[in-house]
Amino acid sequence: MLARDFIEDSLYNPNYGYFSKSATIFDWSEEPLDFSKIRNNVEFDVVVADRYAAYEADKQLWHTPTELFKPWYGQAIARCLVAEYLLKYFPYEDFVIYEIGAGNGTLAANILDYLQEEHPEVYDRTRYTIIEISGNLAKKQKQRLRRSHPSVQVVHKSVFHWDTREPAPCFFLAMEVIDNFAHDVVRYDLDTLEPFQGLVTVDKKGDFDMIYTKVDDPLISSFLELRRQLSHPLPIGSLFQRFPSIRKLYRNMPFAANLSKEEYIPTRLLSLLRTLRNHFPRHRLLLSDFSSLTDTIPGVNAPVVQTRVQNTTVPCETLLVHQGAFDIFFPTDFQHLRDMYEYTLSRPPTRPQTSWDDPSLPERSTPLSFNSLSLSLGSDFFSSRIPGRRSPLDGVASASGLPVGERKSSVFTHAEFLETYGDLDRTRLRNGENPMLDFYKNVKFLF
Structure with missing residues (x-):
């Protein structure tokens, strides 16, 4: 089989795949960590290691910034999304959020808790849909979220099999997901x-x-x-x-x-971009993942292939390992991703027109459309070739927060994004260090 089919079989086979049977996402207790009581980053590492040790030996365990810094990391994501929504769509459109690969459901819970407390008028208009390929995780997400946020919809399906068009403006989250996309x-x-x-x-x-x-x-x-x-x-x-x-x-x-x-x-990443173009024509993408990795196998843009034995992570030197027993994850070149994303969205959809298409939408509406004029112009709204269109002005921001005439999406380091949207006082340690900024230096955002 093709290499990507082998990787997908290894990671996602419902009977023996890594994410179906072996993987466990590290989870704090329900109470958030009091960072102000921790002396420095070294002590923070010890706290995390102690929590890891509480899990069973040989469990395939890994952590994410969502879990380590909850709820503050999720609240930073929520601030980013709600700022865009209030600026561009409220009160005329619902707040529509899609998330793929939601893990334990922690990010969704943190976002919705924040909206419920800080923006109740937005929360009442929020539609949150999770697209989850893992049956076990989908079940866990339903159990966790429907107690406090019963309107959340969890769809047990691969995003590559998504076949429903979302005509409304929406936000699409892919946090720590694309590293496990098959190549x-x-x-x-x-x-x-x-x-x-x-x-x-x-x-x-x-x-x-x-x-x-x-x-x-x-x-x-x-x-x-x-x-x-x-x-x-x-x-x-x-x-x-x-x-x-x-x-x-x-x-x-x-x-x-x-x-x-x-x-x-990254062929499956291209599949995702096509899915966004075809089924989410008015989306805004927020994506975060690894931009570089160590201990990769030989090759260009090669993955890390690893497993855990007696609570110790063991990297391998080949992709050709026993299916389901190893994690396989890749770095992403974010500059190339941005080029691929914008070029793909500029192309016509590759699906036939069907009865559920909204005739009021142009065939190639931009993901950053923010008023009726931009929709009526379609993809040409961002073109400098329109007769009489004013030239971009230095320092003038568009509705997306980007300078007029520049790219429709930007790449940020992990620290840059959190310095903009995070409540950094909540994760500052006693000596002034901030692990939410200092950790994950090999992670970037696309927004």
């Missing part, structure tokens, strides 16, 4: 630079191997074409690409490889 493996012929796709094979003894064939998968082909359109570089040295004579010289060397090293391409 494909591609290598390039060093003579011709032709790409080859990776296929996982298994022999009669049950041992895995990877073979390479010419690309015939439509999703891989689409990603490679998108990269060409965006002028993103190939993972091959520029001299190799420009001068066939250098490639020939290298290939004549003893034991020279005929294929480049493995590259892991």
